[in-house]
Amino acid sequence: MIKSLVFDFGDVFLTLDKSATQKNLQKFGITEFTKDMLVKNQAYEMGLISTQDIIEYYTTHFPQISQLDFIHAWNSILIDFPPHKLDFIKTLAQEKSFQLILLSNTNHLHIEWVKENIEIYNEFKNCFDAFYLSHEIELRKPSEAIFKYVLTNHDLKPEETLFIDDTLEHIKAASQLGIKTWHLQAGKEDVVDLFKIKRDLLF
Known part of the structure; x- marks a missing residue:
């Protein structure tokens, strides 16, 4: 589970x-x-x-x-943040059924743009138990080290952890450590459908 x-x-x-x-x-x-x-x-x-x-x-x-x-x-790579995705993560945070962690390859210029242009960013960030940005921890996906860093910091068992990412290279790296994964197809799948697409794995 x-x-x-x-x-x-x-x-x-x-x-x-x-x-x-x-x-x-x-x-x-x-x-x-x-x-x-x-x-x-x-x-x-x-x-x-x-x-x-x-x-x-x-x-x-x-x-x-x-x-x-x-x-x-x-x-210019950065576009917007659909509000329904905030509603999804807020609900998860309120239910407290899962530990919530964000793990992103993000540089300083990008996150500063997000802070200035995405009004819901702080509300989004506050939903997580841990919020890891690559430029702050000096590690980036798909290195094995970044996944071990998260597993160790939170005493996680790989088989009890689900990693959601749109980049196949990152998914493969996590899978090699025994972490469960969802390779989300951006533009075709929506993270808010997690409990429809991965329900059998989650429970």
């Missing part, structure tokens, strides 16, 4: 347009993310470099893009 629910944030609760950042950067001649860019992006997502570092990296390599243009492009 499942005792703890571990949720991803983007495209599980927060609606994303995952192609938007690259589309917007293309306007400034950044046609693809090179290996070096991906390394920098991941370092930023793990909080290993600062916001100013990532901005200076891009504006130095591509002087045609201003700081403001970069920030706009970087945050």
